[in-house]
Each structure stands twice: as C-alpha cells, then as structure tokens.
Amino acid sequence: MPALVAPTTRLHRAWLDAYTEWGPGRHEDGFGLDPADEVTSPAGFAAFVSRLARDGDVRYRWLVEDGTVLGGIALRHADDEYTHWAGHLGFGIRPTARGRGLATWALTRMLDEARALGLDRVLLLCDPANTASAKTIQRAGGVCEQTTTTRHGPVRRFWIDLSKPDI
Numbered sequence: 001m002p003a004l005v006a007p008t009t010r011l012h013r014a015w016l017d018a019y020t021e022w023g024p025g026r027h028e029d030g031f032g033l034d035p036a037d038e039v040t041s042p043a044g045f046a047a048f049v050s051r052l053a054r055d056g057d058v059r060y061r062w063l064v065e066d067g068t069v070l071g072g073i074a075l076r077h078a079d080d081e082y083t084h085w086a087g088h089l090g091f092g093i094r095p096t097a098r099g100r101g102l103a104t105w106a107l108t109r110m111l112d113e114a115r116a117l118g119l120d121r122v123l124l125l126c127d128p129a130n131t132a133s134a135k136t137i138q139r140a141g142g143v144c145e146q147t148t149t150t151r152h153g154p155v156r157r158f159w160i161d162l163s164k165p166d167i
Contacts, residue, residue, distance in 0.1 A: 002070065002102060004061040004109055007032070007049045011062065011069055012042060018069040018094045030072035030092040032060045057083075059113060063093070063106050070097040073106045077117045085150070087157075088114065088122035091136075103136040111140060115162050122162065125155045134158075 005011075019031075019039070032052045038044035052060045057078035063071040071093035076083045089110060093103050114122050126133035128147050134156060138144075142158035149155075 002063055002065040002105065004073070004106060005064050007052045007060050007062055009042070009046050009049050011064065011067075012045045014064070014067055014069045015045070015062070016040065018071070021094050021096060022092070030060075030074050030090050031062075032058065032072070032074055059110075061106070061110065063097075063102055070094055070102055071106065073110050075110050075113055075117075077114065077119060084123070087125040088119065089124050091133075098132065103133070104139045107136060107140045111160065111162060120162055122160050124158045124160065126158070128154050128156050 015031075016039070019033075032055070033039070033048070037048045037051075039048050052058075057076060057080070059075040059077070061073050061075075062069050063073065071091065073089065073091040076086065076088050076090075089107065091103055091106060091110075111122065124137050124142055126137065128134075134144075137158045137160070141160045141164060143160075145157045145159055147154060147156045
C-alpha cells in the first residue's frame with residue numbers, strides 16, 4: 001500500500017533511484033528540487049531535505065511503497081506570486097509507476113491537507129500536451145479555466161473547488 005511521507009534522509013538511495021529514472025525536468029516540482037540542490041552526497045541530500053522541512057509555505061510529500069519512491073507532490077499554501085504562477089499543487093510519478101492511479105490517489109489526499117489548511121480552492125497547472133496530468137486533475141475535480149502562455153511555455157490552468165464534499 002502506498003503512503004505519503006515527509007521527505008527524509010532515510011530514503012536517500014530510493015529517492016536517487018527515482019530521480020535517476022526520471023532525469024531532470026518539470027516533475028521536479030513535486031520533489032521541491034531546485035537547480036542549486038546537490039543531492040547525490042549524503043550531506044547534500046541532508047541539506048536538501050532540511051530545506052524542504054524549513055519551507056513553511058509548502059508541504060512536500062513523497063509517494064513511497066515498499067521502500068521505493070514512486071513520486072512526489074507539493075502543496076503550496078501561501079497566497080503569493082509564486083503560487084499564483086506555479087499553482088497550489090505540483091506532482092509527478094516516476095515512469096515505471098505510472099498508470100496505476102497513484103497520482104490521483106496522492107492528489108486527493110493532498111486536497112484533504114489543503115482543506116485542513118483552510119483553502120477553499122486550489123490551482124493546478126499542466127502542460128497542454130500532458131494528457132495524463134490533465135486527466136488526473138480532472139478525476140480529482142479539476143475544471144480547466146484556460147490555456148495560457150507563460151515564460152516557460154503554454155500551460156493549462158485548472159481549479160479544484162474544495163467546498164464540494166464529494167471530491
């Protein structure tokens with residue numbers, strides 16, 4: 001059974017396995033990885049995990065099953081410019097774990113955390129070509145507001161209304 005766990009140094013090897021499978025890219029949003037993070041050494045990884053724990057505006061969770069890191073999800077709950085640009089939630093599932101409904105599972109659990117924080121609705125963004133992410137967001141109650149272009153290219157903007165009890 002999968003679990004959402006707070007980032008921990010105990011999962012260094014498993015996290016690196018997921019990262020190696022993925023390679024760099026936009027999925028790093030769910031992991032909270034910044035270009036300046038050095039994650040291969042134990043000390044660098046510990047600094048990375050510590051930075052994530054100190055970020056009071058974001059809750060990071062890793063999707064873990066049987067000691068394997070399957071993905072990551074981030075809930076940004078600050079009402080700031082970055083959240084308006086990047087969305088409240090960002091997630092990614094490693095390629096070998098896709099197609100099992102894990103992203104939807106993780107997203108719905110993070111929506112419960114968003115409700116507990118008092119959020120009435122959350123914004124999620126995805127690449128217009130990423131139909132799997134769009135379907136995940138829609139299964140969780142997301143309604144597409146628009147497709148727009150940012151400095152990083154086109155994005156689809158979805159809102160999930162958290163006041164609906166059936167989500």
